[in-house]
Amino acid sequence: MRCSGRRAGCRPATKALTAAFLFTAALAVVLVSGCGQPSPSGRMKVAVTTVPLADFAREVGGDLVEVETLIPPGASPHNFEPTAGQFAFLSEAGVFVMNGLELESWASDVVGKVGNEDLVEVKAADAVPHDRLIRAGDYGGDTDLTGPYDPHVWLDPTLASYQVDAIADGFARADPGNRATYKANAAAYKEKLAALDAELASRTSAFSSRSFVALHPAWTYLARRYGLDQAGVVEELPGKEPSGKQVRELVDEIKGRGIKVVFAEPQFSPRAAEAIAEESGARVLTLDPLGDPESPEVSTYVKMMQHDASVMEEAMR
Template structure:
């Protein structure tokens, strides 16, 4: 038999667990309900906040410093997913770790929104002559290159999915969400035009990419990916491939290596030392480098850094 103290404690525990479950969909901040949202990567957090503003509270599982392909969820991620009403992901096999997280959270009120729906995909193999197939599990780009957000046109599609999802769970604020969406799309358009104009003045737009994160950005802004260090995402090149890269960079006088803060800098620096090319450190996730806190800041940063390096 349980003592009275023990029973009271059990009751208090039950009440708090039930309260947490009810808070699952919407928690109340002041008078207005706030929609709890989890996103896999920071770019989706930024987009959700742009549309949701004061109606949402968003947590991104990745902060911007981790590698999005090799991330392994923390116990606090499970708690965040359990509390959330909406989860925004890219899909396309980018977040291979997210489905088990959602399953373990077991939250019946959670909607998972795949924001890559309807985005025209680029396949890595179409980019070059990579006939060697990688061993299973190495290539995270198999269902099409997942780095779709590097092209602002794709972000327009993604942010519309986010607005649709917010309107579906919170129709009372539909007007706000539509207004915020329209304002954001305008900002995207303005920056895209500005950056296109900047890149159009460059005589040489060829770059060496570290991992295949850049085809969407390259296609939109007219950069040419002349070589890629990691032909398959996650696979470091062999000594022979490094030698071939050095030969190619020298022969074709490639001047710029676009690396990423989320990856090891060893091989880009080795290539730079051997060839005299410059390594430009970029980020595929907002927050990866100072001055890249929002998606638009990151886009501006990456394109301007590339343009600057190509001009020197």
């Protein structure tokens, strides 16, 4: 039921009565939407941490969900603080989708503060089989990422499809009446991810140079999937500038192995990557691990992965 207070034939005797009615109606809407129920638009509110997961959530939820992305394009998920408006959205949300594996180490604090007892939490990377997770640091250097596992699973489309299933399960738990639709949407989208995987396998198989240096260890899963080698990283913890010793070691590594490219990322300053590239003779190109709905070439996850493949082709084919 939608109480707009403006139905034909609804003519209270005085303005005071009209005001009282509108106030009550507004209060009713606030109360109804306050516990994981459909929003005034009739759609289930879904809060999502990152841009790729928001894309998955829209694919799975279609018209049944209203998706709010907490971390704006261009920001890093590793260090983030939600706004007051986002706290309000979370307090009314049916589902909160995050990556997990401690990518969003700030998120558990947020859930505690919101106090929405009906909120279904989805840690999408928890659906990835354990034997397909990579221990943090196994990319060939030390890392102090916060969790024991590398969290960047979505950059392997075959692991992203587990995340899509996890999102469909979470939506079905919060809104059981639409379970079949969520499952069907997820199945259709996973077919697109399988096609993307085949495309990426074919494009990367043509690379003559298979090693690269990354700004931070985002590409571990992608590299493993397509037989590439993330030979080193500029910043072990995103945003942490490398020491002079680390810079010298990376420069030696790049020169010694004939590595042609250092991949910067739009979410972080390219300064350190540029300095290392300049000393070693490698190029700096930008790979995007998150995307941006407002930027046509990386507006969806699939487009972003295809764009990143094109950037890799520039340096490695």
